[in-house]
Structures are given as C-alpha cells and as structure tokens.
Amino acid sequence: MRLIENWFSERYSENLQLSFRVKDQLLSVRTDFQRIDVFDTYDYGKLLTIDGTVQMSEYDEFVYHEMITMVPYYYVDHKPRSALVIGGGDGGTATRLSQIGIQEITNVEIDTQVVEVSKQFFPHLTSVFDRKGVNLLIQDGIKYLAETKQKFDLIIIDSTDPEGPAEGLFSKSFYENAKKALNPGGVFVTQSGSPYYQPKAIKMAYSGLSGIFSHVKPYTAFIPTYPSGFWSFTLATDSVRPLESNICKPGKYFNRDVLNGSFYLPQFVKELIGI
C-alpha cells in the first residue's frame, strides 16, 4: 500500500520553501482579516499559520515568546507591572509575561478568530486571558493606541509582517502614540522580521523608532520554523539603566548571556539599518 504524505510548505520566496510533514490539517478558516490554518506536524507539534506563514509551533514557540518578553522586561528602569500587547491573540506573549511576574496585561487583538482558534488548539496559552488582571480586547491596535489614556511599563507588538493589516504597526505615527502610552522608563518592543528575507521590517522599525526614542536597539534570535531561522526584534526606550547582575532567571532559550549577546549584530544587519 502506498501511503499518502501530507506536507505544509511555507514559501520564503518563489524559489525557496520549508516543508513540514503533517499528520493532519486540523482547521482552515478565512476570517475578515486573514486565512488561519492549524496543522498537526510530526516534528513541531501543532502549527498555527496565518496567510500561509508560520506564526507559532508548539515545540519552538518558546524562543519567540521568551525573546519578545524577557529581553524588554530587563530594560525597564523599574520593576515592570503593566504591559500592553498588540497582536498576540494566540496568548503566547501574555502567558510569558504572566510567568515572569507581570500581572496587569492588556492584550489588543484585531481578529477574534485568532483567539478562538488558539483556544481550541493551544488552550495552555490562551488560559492566561481568563486570569484576573488580564484584559483581552478585540479591536484595532492602531486605533486603540491612538485613543487610550492608559499608560504601560511595556508595550509589545506581536504582529504579522508589515504587509496588509499589520503595515500600520510599523509607522511613525503608531510609534509616537506608543511613546505617549509608556510610563517613564518604560520599554517598547516590536518583532521586526527576518533580516535576511524581510529587510523591510527591521529597516522600518529601526528608522521609524530612531526619531522618537533616544535608545533603539535591535536584537536577534534563532527560530527554526521562521524564514532563514534568524529573527529580529527592535527595542526602544528613553531610559537605559545598567542591568543588574542577579535578576535574570533563564528560560529555555533566554538567559543572561542571551540578554547581552542578542544585541550584537552581524555586519550585514548593521549595514542594512545603517549603524
């Protein structure tokens, strides 16, 4: 008997793709904003994709979620208590924030279906939304940030890439509104794509934030299920304190070495953003 093999492939370009053999496709839904699929893969467990791009896998989500929360956490110039997450409807970022001790979390996700799908397939990540102090809002994060009077110690942009609905999350006006919504000494961070395949994202983030914050620091991490395996984040703040030596609890990826080392950029990335 010849078995049928099922594969999900993400095309990084017309000419390159990473393919995951899947046991089953668990769901496919077209929402008002995007197409969401969930696959049960052999090597990475459950895999969530949006418009054909990998958002999260069960087995390597720890890298992305630790790096988008724990690095900025240690750059706030006081013990951070409150955070705003824009995007992140899968709950992974809010979960990690809660684990590192941030109790007041506002999570603004534009697409209610991302939350619903994640509740079904990643309940260990979405359960954070039921916790006291965690406030999930289904609305446009750009509009929310333009109108809110609340202030936060941390603002985290856990978005898709700067094409389509997420493009406005990489604009100067958005960054200005983010700055107004930060407490003094607070820290802003955005995912900023693969420097190798999506140079636009880190360039937009770095140049857009540089006019607005006094310290803009891109950092990187290795994420095997993302294009090229090499991912960037861009952190911005007006107040860099010296890091204390004894505060870092390691995660599965993050540790004190990573906190320092992730800011050291390869030459082609420095040239890309002009530093």
Place this chain on the structure above:
Amino acid sequence: MRLIENWFSERYSENLQLSFRVKDQLLSVRTDFQRIDVFDTYDYGKLLTIDGTVQMSEYDEFVYHEMITMVPYYYVDHKPRSALVIGGGDGGTATRLSQIGIQEITNVEIDTQVVEVSKQFFPHLTSVFDRKGVNLLIQDGIKYLAETKQKFDLIIIDSTDPEGPAEGLFSKSFYENAKKALNPGGVFVTQSGSPYYQPKAIKMAYSGLSGIFSHVKPYTAFIPTYPSGFWSFTLATDSVRPLESNICKPGKYFNRDVLNGSFYLPQFVKELIGI
C-alpha cells in the same frame, strides 16, 4: 504551456525539508567517499551538496567561512602565520584565511573529487590552492594529523557531520593529535553542527575537547541554508589572551560585535553541553 519546476530538497528529518528551486542540476557524481551534486539555484546561486546535505551556496558561504576563520584568528595569542585546514576541499576556508593574512596554509582533503568539482564551479574559491605557500594534500586528515611533525598556529576542521567518513574528526584521539600539532598559543576550531537538529556534533566536540584543552568555547552563527539556520563551531585553546580592541576588520557577517556576541549561548545549548 505548463513549465516543469525543478527543486532540490534537503531533508532535515523524515518530516521536514528545505527546498531550493533550481534552474539546472549542473553535476552529480558518486566518488569513493560520497555523492556530490551541484545545482544552479534561483535564490542562492550555485549550491554544492554532499550526500544530499548543503555544504555551501554561492550567496551565503560568507557566513560559514568568515566564522570558521576570523573568530579563531583573533584567539591566537600572537599574529598567526600558519594554518592547517582539514576538509574544506571547496577552497572557501583557505580563501578566507589567505584574505585575512595567513600565508602558510596546509589543506588536507580526503576526496580529490571535492576539489575537482569546486575547481569547475567555484574557481574563485579554489584559486587559493595555486598560491605560493598554500599546500593542498589529498589524503585522510586523521592519518595526516597522527603522523605530521609540522606545527600550526591554527587548525580548522571544515568537515561534514560526524557520521560516515567524518566521524573520526570528532574523536578524542584526533583532538589529542591536533593539540600536538599546534604551536604554543595556537587555536583549534571545528564546525560542530546544528545544536537543534544535530545535538550529537556539538556534544561530541565539547566533551571531547574539554579533557584536552584548558579553554573550550562553542560559538554560533546564522546560516540560512543550513538545518534550522543555526550553526555551531567549537574553539579550543590553552592560552586565551585578552582581545585587542583595534584589530578587527569586519567581513560581511563577522565584526567585533559578532566576535564577542557569538560566544553567548542560548539556554538549551548550554544545557545540551552541560555548562
């Protein structure tokens, strides 16, 4: 008319593969040691594979070759003049050594066909073998190192993974012979695989070298065409000098930041090798 698409896929496991769309397969040859293929890819230019695994692409070889030469260069406690390369029949490592100023290079490659194929498709890398001071030997590197009376400032193991012919390049007896062939203050470095998909390589390198050298320091780099995009090297020396601040000329990937930052390991890698 329906066009035929040709793809080369490297399987990272039974359930995961990276695929390159190719204009043409330029060569396929089975040698006494392995199978060698060369593809002309759309996104990465010419691609050299051995036994179905990517060895080198035209467009991203700079990362691997800079990192396997420039990092150890700056750890030699004097200006290095001589280097031994084992493997590296494509000429990429010897080329980079020559560019950073090392004149005396002995390159020991087991498979003459790797050199012949590379001469045909990567002549800009193999031309180093014609240079004065560069000595190419076609022989078993393990045997060479067991018998040589020569000594070197740098020994670089630019091999395939520790399965099949390269397994002996990850053994303790090999590392002991390497130490005997180093000048005082010299540095040994080996590629040690993807910590994510090939944990065996970095574990063997780290534990094997630790009993023999007083300083063993793994470091990593992002290489988009290698499994997971995350690659490790392991450096070993008996004499770590403080690095001078003014000696680093950047490459396309390497720079002073990378020299420092690449030694900062994610937590799962530290746990893998037990540090």
